[in-house]
Amino acid sequence: MNVDQIILGLRENCYIPDENTARVLNYSLLLNKPLLIEGPAGAGKTELAKAFSQLLGRELIRLQCYEGIDESQALYEWNYQKQLLYIQGKSFSEKDGIGDGVDVYTRDFLLHRPLLKAIENPTPSILLIDEIDKSDEEFESFLLEILSDWQITIPEIGTIPAITIPFVILTSNSTRNLSQALRRRCLYLYLDYPTEERELAILKIHFPMMKDTLGKQVISFIRKTRLERLKKHPSISEVIDWVDILEKSNIENLVPQVALNTLNILFKYREDVLHMEEKISQEDWYNGILHT
Amino acid sequence: MEYFILNIGILLRKTGINVTITEIRDCIKVLKSLNVNKLNQFDIYNLINTTMIKTPWGSEYAQWLIELYFGPDMELLSDRTGLLTYGRGTGKSLGLSTGKIMSLEKLLQAVLNDNMQSIFAAVYNSNFDVEPWMEDRQDVLKMLQAQSLWDEVSDSLVQMQDKISNEQYNAAANIMDEWNELLKEEAERQLAKNMSEEHLLMEMEKRNPRRVSFLESNDDLILSMSREIQKLGKKLAVRKGRRRRVSSKGIISLPKTIRKSLKTSGIPVNLVRMKRTPSKPDLWIICDMSNSVSKFIYFMNMFVYSTQQQYSHIRSFVFVDRIMESTEYFNNTDWESALNNLKKIKAYNITGYSHYGNMLMEFAGNYLTCLNKQTTVIILGDARNNGNSLESSEVLKEIKEKAAALYWLNPLTKDQWNEKDCIMRRYEPNCTIAASCSNVEELERFLSLI
Secondary structure (H helix, E strand, O other): OOHHHHHHHHHHOOOOOOHHHHHHHHHHHHHOOOEEEEOOOOOOHHHHHHHHHHHHOOOEEEEEOOOOOOHHHHOEEEOHHHHHHHHHHHHHHOOOOOOOOOOOOOHHHEEEOHHHHHHOOOOOOEEEEEOHHHOOHHHHHHHHHHHHHOEEEEOOOEEEEOOOOOEEEEEEOOOOOOOHHHHHOOEEEEOOOOOHHHHHHHHHHHOOOOOHHHHHHHHHHHHHHHOOOOOOOOOHHHHHHHHHHHHHOOOOOOOHHHHHHOHHHHOOOHHHHHHHHHHHOOHHHHOOOOOO | OHHHHHHHHHHHHHOOOOOOHHHHHHHHHHHHHOOOOOOOHHHHHHHHHHHHHOOOOHHHHHHHHHHHHHOOOHHHHHHHHOOOOOOOOOOHHHOOOOOOOOOHHHHHHHHHOOOHHHHHHHHHHOOOOOOOOOOOHHHHHHHHHHHOOHHHHHHHHHHOOOOOOHHHHHHHHHHHHHHHHHHHHHHHHHHHHHOOHHHHHHHHHHOOOOOOOOOOOOHHHHHHHHHHHHHHHHHOOOEEEEEEEEEOOOEEOHHHHHHHHHHHOOOOOOOOEEEEEEEOOEEEEEEEOOHHHHHHHHHHHHHHHOOHHHOOEEEEEEEOOOEEEOHHHHHOOOHHHHHHHHHOOOOOOOOOOOOHHHHHHHHHHHOHHHOOOOEEEEEEOOOEOOOOOOOOHHHHHHHHHHOOEEEEEEOOOHHHOOOOOEOHHHHHHHOOEEEEOOOHHHHHHHHHHO
8 A cells, every 4th residue: 555545545534644644654554563643632643543444444443541551451351250250150069169170360261451352353453552641651561562572471371472463553642751662663653733725625524515715714713723822722623513513503704703602612721712712802813814 | 775874873862862773674674665766855854753763853853964964855945944835946947057156136036036946946056165174153154145145135135125115125035034044054064064973963962852951942942842841740759658549450458358248248259459649749849040040940840830730739939049939920820921920020139149048048947847748849940159158058958857858950960060159069968869950851860760
């Protein structure tokens, strides 16, 4: 699969990539190496993984990371209750106590979590490890074996090699530095907010009937807000929601009053809403948006 | 090609970017599979960032490095400056043969017609030759300005100011600025050709946001440095508390598990685990607000306040020759505005010269009794006492005894700690940790110690 095919394929799945993104995906396929995607929240990292899985026709196995996640949520867990019931059952049937050869550490008692599921999938899948920066450094060490050797070691069973090698995408919001050991196992892509042309193309895919004027005004407004000092800038999905509301309200022109009435769709912090209210009421700030 | 990539990898390592042999191998592998016979600058720049540098600011770093080796690429230049209307243009296509400079009239015409493409081609088709003995950037720039006729065009433009409209003049002035930027980059490239590898590495380090000194940082790097610092904030001074709470992982609590098993006829179907939770300490920061460390203080405050949620309470103090509590300033507004507001106040700055001895004495008199074992104290400053005899290093000992920990972060390097009026060596023994913190990398190293 070459770069152009990737661009075309992603567009067919409603994702407009830039050439750099497609190129890096191509490198990742060529080398069969995991891809680490960093960028601000709402830039389209997770959507890229979803669109890419649809393009390749592979199942998407998602591991959502959070603070405190450990191997029992990510790799595997022993089904303790099943083991307990099995032992109880054995001890009732064999009146002398636990019989010989009771082994509760077998695959039957293993709960497959996303990482184990990905490597034991009969068909190649896409493994999305989302927001890896939310986890802690200890958790990253669990990933090292699987990302380099495509195997998992379970002390009681042994090493489980991959049946199929998944294509791994890790996403991060850059809230902390990931370890060197993890970074060196991955290729890297920084996904920033899209350019004006790309964002307009994204809106056109979602809203084919959107008027050109409104589209350009929306993009111009968003561009200006992303230059402001805010707690959280509007993400692409929030822009899509906003345009959805504008379309449903039959708005053709983004006048200041419309922008003021719909700020809560774009901005999720009170301070940001107040800041933007002040900005919109400044004529020189809003100049240029209406005449785009 | 392989040797070139290997050299780039080795150079990157020397400037603090960890590049492994596997990453170099990946870069070469991809390059070979792309089947490029000739080195394509855009591919190399993209590839180096993806396979070797792997940071948000790595793309700009790679671009600067590649331009140094190959000369600029019009497409890359337009990427960085954001001038997306430019296309590729070579000197030949514009009627220039290599080495020839365009006439003054043609250059002036290009400036007035907003034709940056011609200017670009003119600059990079000229065979500028900088003498090896030339080291000063400004001298080289002046030479290039003369050779490329920039100063003559500039003079002509000034003379024509009355004959053209204001808009035209302003547009032409912008083109002249961009042309000057091209000449600055060319000057750097010419100097780099003549400089030793050691010097080149120093230049590369200055562009690495993790290695550039806080005190020497420029506006271009502040955003990248800010991002790096905010990522480090989570590690600061969090200690595991003694209290345990119920958790989904951790040591099994036998008493609680047995108690819970009463619901299931004594069979411990569900295990109760306990986890030690990190305690949230109080944090006191004491900042030197003198001009010599203003950039350092900016970054350190960013670092501390980006992780406010890690502390139960932050109390801040500022000083130059007197100490003043500034907690209220940071309570109701963002830290940056608070810092700017504080700079306008004179209560902590009577003489304009920092006096650490006086500051510590005042701290001991007013605030020492409020310290307890839940408090972490951080002093941010260069310990330059301006020759004052009063040092008050014994106060630091008392702070260290009363508080959970006393850390001192000094923007000067350790070999500067006993130079001139810096008395850090006298304060160092009374601190839990006294660390040189001149850049992001050293800050990270300090965090690994605590």
